[in-house]
Amino acid sequence: MSAATLVRISDLHKSYGTTPVLRGVDLQVRQGEVTCVIGPSGSGKSTLLRCVNHLEKINAGEIEVDGELIGYRRHKGRLHELKDRAITRQRATIGMVFQNFNLFPHLTVLENVVEAPIGVRGLGRAAAVALGEELIARVGLAGREDSYPRQLSGGQQQRIAIARALAMEPKLMLFDEPTSALDPELVGEVLAVIADLAEAGMTMVVVTHEMAFARQVADTVVFLDEGQVVESGPPGELLVNPRHARTREFLARVL
């Protein structure tokens, strides 16, 4: 294993008002690897993910993706926040999938997928539609291009949300509890799409409560509690033989 490190998070601090959420998080994700972040609710998992594409401003620390500092510019030992345009350019290379899908309800499935490729990447309409149709087929929804999101089931909506993120051809995909809003019988179809992406070598950070999925797909599992990484390791070790008492307690509750 000599893949380059794609994501490097060091000593990340973030608080909402006076409430600390992340208290010195260190995390590295290598190219082509899947990292699953687990932990009790309120442990800062979602916030960590949202910091990686600068949906949240950070209080201290550094986040690098592909060697580029996210959201800030280093100058004379201080971090200056980047201009909107520069942050927008960085976000365009990082795909994100939300718990509540957040598809655009007024646009059809195809329009949802091609909106950003045309408007942000500057792709021509024909090329974007071809790419969109290919991705919609890839998530198993060929033929539904002209449906509106509300005409789809939750699982189908989430698969379209994944296609929409992939249409930006990101170098990193972030999943924020992608199956938590789904009926149990729909969870499998979404996890299957994510597992396919892992197979294809996409670098991903997945916040999840699906321990079976983490065990199958993850290269590394990170256990986050009270804003700190308690331990991390391959799923075969962390999920089976956790070293920390807090990890053991958490796993006993969810497994």
Added chain:
Amino acid sequence: MSVSTDLQPPSTARTAPAEVVPLRRPGRWISAVVVLVMLAAALRSVVTNEAFQWSVVAEYFTADVVLRGLGLTLWLTALTLVLGFALGTLLAVLRLSGNPVLVSVSWGYVWIFRSVPLLVQLLFWFNIGALYPRLSFGIPFGPDFVSLSSINLIGPTAAVIIGLTLHEAAYAAEIVRGGVLSVEQGQVEAALALGMGRGRILRRIVLPQAMRSIIPAAGNSLIGTLKGTSIVSVLAVQDLLFSVQLIYNRNYLIIPLLLVATIWYVVVTSVLSVGQYYVERYYARGAARALPPTPWQRLKGRLR
């Protein structure tokens, strides 16, 4: 113990299902008849009362002066709507900008222009020459490039357009702001995560969704503006109302000529209401699983 776990086999001889009788509601019939009789009586009095002078109404309904007045009313309404909502959208964006100065300016604008009655405002603009006899454009405290007499610049029509637009903008700002606030925050985050810029998000994602709550309020506001333009008759601007006033000041046929104006206002309002229905339907795409049929489609379906 002789508890049988067998289910009773369903009886093979099924009796015909009992007929269902809906509740009779005689009160509905009685009240409907009473209301219809009252309506008929009112209609009869309107048709037979000589004082309405329907022949005069018919004679003046499409008179040139009236149609020209109607044209000006429609033009003023359209111009006020477009300019008012353009300025209103700008004010709403300022209000939502997060810059404390811009937020305060926008808030202050809405506060002052909602506080001053439209008529008072129109009179102010009409008399702007008394406040500022000359309007100059140049560097503040420095030389002027252009200097114009404000009486020449702002005649009655210009005063009316400025007054109506500024008034409309204050209400439009609140309507647009309400619409934008009604769009879920997750929509903006999803668009940001795709790398879209603020302007594009507003145009492509937020405003189209905000339109769903903007349109009904804007329709209200538009109809209010249409009728509100009648206020310009006090500045002798020849809108629909002032045109019929000109006529009845000559021939004293006050009631029939007011009816002419009334019917035109009702006709235009009806057309606008129908238009609003279709615009709402357009922006409902994706909000419901299937769009409701238009009244026309419903009629065709029923006739088939």
